[in-house]
Structure formats: structure tokens, C-alpha cells
Amino acid sequence: MTDENSGAPAASRPGVAQRLLALLAAFDTEHRELTLTALARRADLPAATAHRLIGQLTAWGALEQSESGGYRIGLRLWEVATLAPRSSGLRRAALPFMEDLYETTHxxxxxxxxxxxxxxxxxxxxxxSAVVVRTTVGSRWPLHATGVGLVLLAFADPAVQERILAAPLARFTPFTITDPARLRAKLAEVRRADAAVSDRQITDDAVSVAAPIRDAAGSVVAALSLVVPATANPAALVPAVRMGARGCSRALGYLGGGGTVSTE
Incomplete structure (x- = not known):
């Protein structure tokens, strides 16, 4: 038996759930609105199949159609996503400390x-008045190039670290760390310092200072960062960011201490 649209054997073609997920995965920060044709192409689906499934997603509210006729993520999907415990509980715990850090620095x-x-x-x-950043809520960036990413990578399982170190490291500016040996040394310093400084690695006009957030068991579950102009002194900001991260950790039930301050 073959797929009536694609001609592929029935046993090898993706199931309905996989096709629906492929359509949703077609969206990212660079593709927030897509035509039906673009959706079908990015999801690698026949146009007729994509049209039928997009209609189902739109009827449920996972997608919505704009006035121009394109499709974008719908509010129903956002509503469901906010229930994710790793995001919702963390955000509630962290927001007061994020707001304090913002009021202090703007x-x-x-x-x-x-x-x-x-x-x-x-x-x-x-x-x-803050320096322009390329990150948005929901966006993804490589672990090796941002302040929060360096923190999360430094405290990740060794197997995760080795996978990153073994793969090509994307370069965004002349300052991005792309040498595995330098990155390995940087991660060791982040663990010693309990903080990270990412110096102009994503854009050449911004520096990120980050610190780990721990849960009740002491595991690093998130990272908090402050992104400032490259002309700022990141060493002077490390204590404030670490204090904010420790406040978030306490709100999550963590009762332990932290590492020593490093101003690398």
C-alpha cells in the first residue's frame, strides 16, 4: 500500500501526529507567519495533506490565519504551553528577582x-534604553555562545558537554568561542565562579553576565542573566546577578550556598 498523496509505502510514511507536529515545528523565531505552501514545504508534506491538517489545527486554535492569509501560532497553543511546569513555576519564582534586577539596572x-x-x-x-538583544521569549540559541548558555552547559551532564565540544561551534562575532579547548576551560571557570560572562559572543556591542538557578535538590535548572552594553564593566555586575539567581533558587526551595566570585 502506498500513500495516496506522496506515493510512499504506507508503513514508512509518518503518522497523523507526526505530520501535525511537523507543521507546528515549521514555525520558529525567523518564520512566525507562513503561507500554506511554505508550511507544506517546511513540514515536507504534500500540499493536500498540509491543507487538511492545517484546517484541523486552525479549528482547534493551535494555528490562526492572518488578514494576509498566512498562518501563525494560535493563542490556544500558547495557553497550553503556559501550563508546562518547568516554565510556569520557574517564571513565577524568578519574576520578582528579575524585576528587582531590572529596576536596579534598567x-x-x-x-x-x-x-x-x-x-x-x-x-x-x-x-x-537597554542595549538591543536578538533573543526573544521562546527563542533558542546555542549553549556555548550566551551567558545563560555557558552556565547551563557548565552544569550539564558530562555527556551533554562532550556532545557540544565534539560538534562544530557556531561563530556569531569575532569574539565567539569556537575552539573546544577554550570552551572546556571556560566551562571549568564558570563552575568555579558560579557565574559566567559572555563577552560580545552574540553581538559585538553586548556583554552577558549570568548565574545558575538551582532547585530544592541543588540541581541547576535555569540561568538568570543581565545583558548590558559592551562598554559596561561586567565584573561589577556579577554580585547582583548572582544574588538575583540565589533569590530565585531559594524561591524554588534551595537552601545551599554558592561558589566564589570570579571576575574573569
């Missing part, structure tokens, strides 16, 4: 978790 304050081999941003506070 710079970008970011909250992120590790999802596989990526940094996933779950909350962001930014002001009009």
Missing part, C-alpha cells in the same frame, strides 16, 4: 533553561 534581564542542546529563553524584561 538593562535586559533574561531567564533561560536548557532544552536538549539548546538554550531556550522563557522570560525577558527589557527597557527602551
Amino acid at each position: 538593562e535586559n534581564v533574561q531567564l533561560a533553561v536548557r532544552d536538549g542542546l539548546d538554550t531556550l529563553y522563557v522570560e525577558l524584561i527589557s527597557g527602551r
Whole structure:
């Protein structure tokens, strides 16, 4: 038996759930609105199949159609996503400390978790006068290049670290660490310091200072960061970021201490 649309053997074609997920996965921070044709192409589905499944997703509210006729993620899907415990409980615990850090600095304050081999941003506070950042809530960035990513990678399982170190390291600016030996040394320093400084690794006009957030068991479950202009002194910001991260950790039930301050 073959797929009536694609001609592929029935046993090898993806199931309905896989096709629906492929359509949702077609969206990312660079593709927030897509035409039906683009959705079908990015999901690798026949146009007729994509049209039928997009109709089902739209009827449920996972997708919505814009005035221009394109499709974008619907509010129903966002509503369900907010129930994810790793995001909702963390955000509630962290927001008061993020707001304190913002009021003190009026710079970008970011909250992120590790999802596989990526940094996933779950909350962001930014002001009009803050340096422009490329991150948004829901965006993903490589672990090796951002302040929060360095923290999350430094405290990840060794197997995760080795996978990152063995793969090509993407370069975003001339300052991005792309040498595995340098990255390994940097991660060791982050663990000693209980904080990370990412110096102009994503854009050449910004520096990120980050610190780990721990749960009740002491595991690093997230990272808090402050992103400031490259002209700022990151060493002077490390204590404030670490204090904010420790406040978040206490709100999650962590009662332990932290590492020593490093100003590398």
C-alpha cells in the first residue's frame, strides 16, 4: 500500500501526529507567519495533506490565519504551553528577582533553561534604553555562545558537554568561542565562579553576565542573566546577578550556598 498523496509505502510514511507536529515545528523565531505552501514545504508534506491538517489545527486554535492569509501560532497553543511546569513555576519564582534586577539596572534581564542542546529563553524584561538583544521569549540559541548558555552547559551532564565540544561551534562575532579547548576551560571557570560572562559572543556591542538557578535538590535548572552594553564593566555586575539567581533558587526551595566570585 502506498500513500495516496506522496506515493510512499504506507508503513514508512509518518503518522497523523507526526505530520501535525511537523507543521507546528515549521514555525520558529525567523518564520512566525507562513503561507500554506511554505508550511507544506517546511513540514515536507504534500500540499493536500498540509491543507487538511492545517484546517484541523486552525479549528482547534493551535494555528490562526492572518488578514494576509498566512498562518501563525494560535493563542490556544500558547495557553497550553503556559501550563508546562518547568516554565510556569520557574517564571513565577524568578519574576520578582528579575524585576528587582531590572529596576536596579534598567538593562535586559533574561531567564533561560536548557532544552536538549539548546538554550531556550522563557522570560525577558527589557527597557527602551537597554542595549538591543536578538533573543526573544521562546527563542533558542546555542549553549556555548550566551551567558545563560555557558552556565547551563557548565552544569550539564558530562555527556551533554562532550556532545557540544565534539560538534562544530557556531561563530556569531569575532569574539565567539569556537575552539573546544577554550570552551572546556571556560566551562571549568564558570563552575568555579558560579557565574559566567559572555563577552560580545552574540553581538559585538553586548556583554552577558549570568548565574545558575538551582532547585530544592541543588540541581541547576535555569540561568538568570543581565545583558548590558559592551562598554559596561561586567565584573561589577556579577554580585547582583548572582544574588538575583540565589533569590530565585531559594524561591524554588534551595537552601545551599554558592561558589566564589570570579571576575574573569
